[in-house]
Amino acid sequence: MKIAFLGPQASFTQLACSQIFPSEELVPQSSILDCFNAVKNGDAEKAVVPLENSIEGTVSMTLDYLYQFDEISIQSEVIMPISHxxxxxxxxxxxxxxxxxxxxxxxxxxxxxxxxxxxxxxxxxxxxxxxxxxxxxxxxxxxxxxxxxxxxxxxxxxxxENIQDFEQNHTRFIVISRENEALQLNFKKTSEKTSLLITLPEDHAGGLHQVLSVFAWRKMNLSKIESRTLKTGLGNYFFYINVEGNWENILYKNSLEELKSIGAEVRFAGHYSEYELEG
Amino acid sequence: MKIAFLGPQASFTQLACSQIFPSEELVPQSSILDCFNAVKNGDAEKAVVPLENSIEGTVSMTLDYLYQFDEISIQSEVIMPISHxxxxxxxxxxxxxxxxxxxxxxxxxxxxxxxxxxxxxxxxxxxxxxxxxxxxxxxxxxxxxxxxxxxxxxxxxxxxENIQDFEQNHTRFIVISRENEALQLNFKKTSEKTSLLITLPEDHAGGLHQVLSVFAWRKMNLSKIESRTLKTGLGNYFFYINVEGNWENILYKNSLEELKSIGAEVRFAGHYSEYELEG
CATH class of the missing domain: 3.40.190.10 (Periplasmic binding protein-like II)
Known part of the structure; x- marks a missing residue:
């Protein structure tokens, strides 16, 4: 199986990728966009890209590509300490x-x-x-x-060894694929989550609040929320939201239906687990 | 007046910085952290750093430093097209x-x-x-x-000329300072906003929803929201929120008081205007 990753050779992404896929063929790519394209075109079955990594890439670009490539889902998230x-x-x-x-x-x-x-x-x-x-x-x-x-x-x-000034220097990567089943890994599991990309019907005051109400009254916890400007013009946003917990819960299905009923566009970007890797 | 900026010479940040401060002494820094330190230590009166720029830096790091350097505020935000x-x-x-x-x-x-x-x-x-x-x-x-x-x-x-594949390639910079008055610039003003850094009393389901309710029932629009993990441990978050509109509105003062009354810690990171620069 071919796994694309954000290179070059010996990047921190490769360090994560080689732990997640120790026996697969790892194929370096020169940009996050190239990783998404490799998966889309079938040149690779999966890719490992930074979700949050100050050295190799930005969360913002990865979120934008998740929105643009609607055939691609997240199968897993891994947290790795950065050691210099x-x-x-x-x-x-x-x-x-x-x-x-x-x-x-x-x-x-x-x-x-x-x-x-x-x-x-x-x-x-x-x-x-x-x-x-x-x-x-x-x-x-x-x-x-x-x-x-x-x-x-x-x-x-x-x-x-370990010359970084702050000990708590972690970085996050996601495994992306055209498949959308969660990937079970043999690392310490730290949480389960569902990622959603939500577009509001119009940019009105309280729109986001209305969306969050859907989760709040069901006591579903949000572990991440980020607003991103749509490339179609200034002032239009999509939200990247992570909902915590077991996705087989009936609340999850109901909340998605309720979101659609208030006019929000919801794109499912994956049900998956988060793991902690060693550095 | 000395203005620190994220270098090197001829970076996109300098391109923005030289338009904002055409007659000041511009001092390149080798990292976003150095820009914050230069302002904190008084080596520079202001600094220009990327808030969102895939080539020179990430929004995440700038937000983290805004949280860590509580003596530093945003005085202005500028949007500039990226042309290659x-x-x-x-x-x-x-x-x-x-x-x-x-x-x-x-x-x-x-x-x-x-x-x-x-x-x-x-x-x-x-x-x-x-x-x-x-x-x-x-x-x-x-x-x-x-x-x-x-x-x-x-x-x-x-x-x-202009060989970028997508026309809509914009990037954002902020002017930071130990002063917290908005900086009025001679560019096209696109919005007025207030940036807040909000920490919830505990990581409970619906906590963010409660915070957003404060703005929603007053019909105050949020143009940006981003959750960031606190470095003190996994699972603790702060939120970077931009509230749109005129900050002399009485609603603003009342909403801050209400946020504090529900136990949220609120750090004011600036009332300022957003401007559009030329490339």
Missing amino acids: HLMIHPENENFEKIISHPQALAQTFHFRVNKYGNIPTQDFSSTSASAKLVAENPEEKIAAIANHYAAKLYGLKIID | HLMIHPENENFEKIISHPQALAQTFHFRVNKYGNIPTQDFSSTSASAKLVAENPEEKIAAIANHYAAKLYGLKIID
């Missing part, structure tokens, strides 16, 4: 410059200044591209900040 | 490779394939870094995709 490591070529012992993705440099700012002072940095398009450059240039005294998968792939030596 | 141009060194006439930020490459995919077929591409950390490389290497046959500001700054020749 400082690595050098094994033939070297020191370095005079640190290279990485700008967000990885930002997320390790205090560590870098405290331990290495004012060593110059240079931005790269990805953490793994910076690791690759270090591997290919043993004559240059440079260090990269990347994940342990990149260190292994490019044969680099990790000299400082 | 293909540019080469003026001494060259053709090219064998196209370089740019991965999102800019993705956003010009159809144009590139239709006009130039299978010409190889290479990822860069920013569109302007790719333009700079083209400027510094006239002997190499490469083209960059970047904005017109980068073409001007680095003396490049634009050979294809």
Whole structure:
């Protein structure tokens, strides 16, 4: 089975993807849009894309594509801690410059200044591209900040582990597919949820409140809500909503019917579980 | 007056920043966090950061920092169209490779394939870094995709204008400051809004619905709502809400009092206007 993922090789998305699908063929893509297209066209059966990841992509783009690609559903969500490591070529012992993705440099700012002072940095398009450059240039005294998968792939030596300034640095990925059954994974299950994309009949005051009433009086909890502008013009919105809990509950079916009866367009984007991965 | 902005030089954020503050000293920063810190520490009086921009940063990070830096408010929001141009060194006439930020490459995919077929591409950390490389290497046959500001700054020749696949590619920036008065700008004003960061007393079903009721029965329209996980642990959320309209309305003051009376923590993040910039 082919699984598309947001690359390049050794991206954090690949780190998640290789844990979710350890025995499948993983195919890197150069953008989130390419991942959606690969699934749509049948070039891949599933794809793993960031739902929330400051280094590799934005929740907003993924939500917009979920809205645009109505044949694609979410089968699973995984949360993975982001760990950064400082690595050098094994033939070297020191370095005079640190290279990485700008967000990885930002997320390790205090560590870098405290331990290495004012060593110059240079931005790269990805953490793994910076690791690759270090591997290919043993004559240059440079260090990269990347994940342990990149260190292994490019044969680099990790000299400082877990150098991120905040411990609680998590990132979320979703598995998308043309199938819409939940994917059961062998990781710690943290919740069950249903994702809905809801468009209001018109942009009127209280419209969203009316939609949320459908869930509130049934005591169905919403774990996420996000408004996104429709590309058709300013002022038109869709809402991405996650409803918590067991979707076999009769309340779920009834709430969908009630939403339609008040004129909202509802697109079902998946019933699935959320899991916690190791970093 | 010093204005920090998310760099590097010739980023889309600088393009917006230079229109908003044509006569001030603009100081590039390497991350959104650095922009917030520059304002907090008084190194800059204001900063311009992306609120929604797939190329330079994510709404999520900016919202998280607005929550963490409670001394900082929004003074203005600007919407700017994103236009990509293909540019080469003026001494060259053709090219064998196209370089740019991965999102800019993705956003010009159809144009590139239709006009130039299978010409190889290479990822860069920013569109302007790719333009700079083209400027510094006239002997190499490469083209960059970047904005017109980068073409001007680095003396490049634009050979294809407005090559983005979708016309409606807008991006949003906010002006942040330790002051909280709205900044009046000489651009087309598209709306007035108030941004609130609301934390619920506990994560209970219907809590958000209760908060929205405060605005709904007063017929106050919400133009944006986004839930964000608090870094203190999974399952705790804050909500970023934009309320439309004139903030001198008595309803606004009353709704804030009512929110507090139901146990919600409310942080005011600015009363301000939204403007449309040219690209």
